[in-house]
Amino acid sequence: MVRTMHMKKKTIYTIISYSLLTIIALIFLVPIVWMAGTSLKLPQEVFSVPPSVVGDTLQWGNYTRAWAAMPFNRFLFNSMFVGIASTFVTVLGSAMAAYAFARIPFRGREALFLLYIATLMIPVQVTVVPLFIIMRDFGWIDTYQAMILPVSFTAFGTFLIRQFFLTIPFDFEDSARIDGAGRLTLFLRIMMPLGKSALVTLSIFHFVTQWKNFLWPLIVVNRTSMMTIPLGLDRFQGQFGTQWHLLMAATTLGVLPGLILFLFLQKQLADGIAMSGLGGR
Amino acid sequence: MSSLSAIQRRRNNAAALAFIAPNLLGFMAFVAAPTIASLVISFFDYALVGTPRFIGFANYSRLLFEDPLFMKVLGNTLYYVASYVVINVVIAIGLAVWLTARTGFASFFRAVFFVPVIIPTVAVALIFRLLYLPEIGLINVALSSLGLSSIRWLSDPTFAMPAIIIMSVWMGFGYNLVIFIAGLKGIPDSLTEAATIDGAGAWKTFWRIKLPLLSPYVFFATVMTVIFSFQVFDQTYIMTGGGPINSTNTLVLYMYQQGFEFFRMGYASAIAWVLFALVFVTTLIQSRMQGRWVTYDI
Structure with a gap:
């Protein structure tokens, strides 16, 4: 009872x-x-x-009116291209460097790693002024390389993957090495597949960060045809300030690709944040 | 190491170099060098055209002693960081405890509160500008239907910063929620069950068992959220441009204005380094204080 x-x-x-x-x-x-x-x-x-x-x-x-006023297909392409290219450069470069830091004893390893770690705490805004001057002197304003390269070499990515590589036991490599595998084979055939979860986490997190990035594109992009979705929306707001029905149609167009992506990736993103502590927003 | 032959060692160095080079070159060019350059520029007067002029600590002394607007910006930023971090972490802890207390739909609700994470801040800002409109915006319509008076959210210097904070919490707390849910799931059921059998209510279980065991996560999340929120820019740039009367002007926005609207590159760099100093000192204080409240074992 x-x-x-x-x-x-x-x-x-x-x-x-x-x-x-x-x-x-x-x-x-x-x-x-x-x-x-x-x-x-x-x-x-x-x-x-x-x-x-x-x-x-x-x-x-x-939607047709908003689309006619601004090239949203172009914004979407730019956002996707910059996001994917930058993610590719970041993840591949970080994984390779992480492999060296985690597995190859070389001269100056500790010192170099310390240099990477030291920049972890420096806010990206600190580098914005010199980076802009570099981009201008290179003649890179309004180019994809200016949007991609400066954001693709974070110490964070290398750090994250190195930590993950350190947890992988040596046994797999040892047996492969007996079979005569070289460093490149060990990296590609053993470390990359075993480090998959860390690589996926870094990929999604980096892509989302660049997808949302506003400050850096704002500084290096002026031409409408080079704008990413956030910049395009800001420009749209400047032109259609109070026409809220059009402004919200544009905003929906800007939000929708991310939401569709989110449906597929939210679990990996959330798990990745929980596992690696990428969060804290 | 000593057992390795000289040839082996040289081979290792060469292999390591090959693996690190692509990342290292980019890192040097786009992270390390600009960081040093930024420090150097902060001691110069440089307007982007013409030759830079060395002026020693003049940018810093002007910033700290002769620029009343900078003091206001600093105050605004601290106001934002303190409110945002506290509200964000409290809501995230509360919802995480709530969601994990009952098994079932936790991952569904987690996904809902996580949605804004993928939405660009510009889009969120445009939506909230519509919601915050005086009189006719949805939030004010809701307020007046409750018998409260309408608020001029973004044009009233008292309410502009709270409006920015509310929006930022809406789009941001999902990250910490995910971290705290993971932390709470790691607490063995046996501990909370034992507490319940001993007659501890939900409240007591929370304060005596869950929160202490969650504290390493809370510490980590708080440190990250503080670092991140010091860098607030998108929201204030798009929603208010720092206004009204600079009530929402924050450090990075001020840096942007000085650097990319007035082209005072040295002054902007000095602001960036003050930001770094603030982030550094705050993180240091937090790590020093962690011993007082963070429990790593029970």
């Missing part, structure tokens, strides 16, 4: 708990829902009283 009472109480608590959580989650999602709803309204419906999520008819034309 007491037991069933207790069970009942527990069930009620669980129901209340989940109902409250659902309400909080719904309120949390209001900004995203409001963005999507507003993007499909007529201008006069944006501030209707009482407020409603969507207007009488869905104005898909807002």
Whole structure:
């Protein structure tokens, strides 16, 4: 009797708990829902009283108008290209350097590693002024290399993968070495596959960071055709300041590719953050 | 090492160089060299055109003693960092405990609160500008339906910074939530069950068992969040441009304005190094204090 009472109480608590959580989650999602709803309204419906999520008819034309005003396909391409290229350079370069730091005893290893570590705490903003001067002197303003290269050599990536490589036992390499495998084979055939989870984590995290990066592209990009999604949205806001239906259509266009990606990657991203402590935002 | 032959050693050095070179060259060119260059430039007066003029510590002394706006910017940044970090960490801990208390939909809710992580700050800022509009924005409509008066969020110097902080927490706490959920899942059930059998309520279990065991995660997350939030830029640049009357102007935004709007490269570099000093000192203080509240074993 007491037991069933207790069970009942527990069930009620669980129901209340989940109902409250659902309400909080719904309120949390209001900004995203409001963005999507507003993007499909007529201008006069944006501030209707009482407020409603969507207007009488869905104005898909807002999207064509927003797209006609700004080359969103170009922004999307630029964001993807810069994100993927920079992720490739970062992950491959970091993994190779990490392999040397973790596995090859060489002269000056500790000193060099210390130099990498030392820059971990320096905010990227510290390097922005000289980097801009370098880019200008190279004539790299409004180029992809200016958007990609300066963000692709973080000490963090090397550090993260080195730490992971250190946890891999030597046994695998030892047996491969007996079979006559060289360093490059060991790296490609053993360390890279075994370090997959760290490589995936770094890839996703780096891609997302560059996908959202605003300050650096803002400094090295002026031409609309070179803009990434964040820059394009900022430019769009400058031109269509208060036309909220168009502004939200543009914002939705900017958010959508990331959201689709998120559906596939959120678990890996979250697990990666939890495992490697990449977070802290 | 001593057992290695000279040939072996030379071979190792060559192999290591080959593996490190691609990353090292980029690292030297785009991280190490610019870091040193930034320090050097901060002792110069350089307007991007013409020759740089060496002026010693003049940029720093002007910044710290003759620029009242910098003091305001510094104050704003500390206000932002303190509020953002506390609110972010408290919400993340609370939700993490809540989500892990009952098994079932934890990963679903985690995913919901994690969504903004992928959204560019510019997009979030545009959405919140709409929500924050005076009188007609959704937040003010909600406030007035509750009988509260409308707030001019982004144009009132008192409310502009809180508006930025609220938005930043909305888009940011998902990271720490994920870290804390992982930390809480690592606590053995036997510990919390034992506490329950001993008659400890949920509240007591939280303060005596869960929070102490979570404290290394809280420490780590707090340190990272502090470092990150000192660098706030996107939000203030897009939402307010630092206004009204510089009430939301923060260190990196001020650096950007000085460097890329007024082209005072030396002054901007000096601001960047003050930012570094602040981040460094805060992290140092936090690590010194961790012994007082972080538990690594129970």
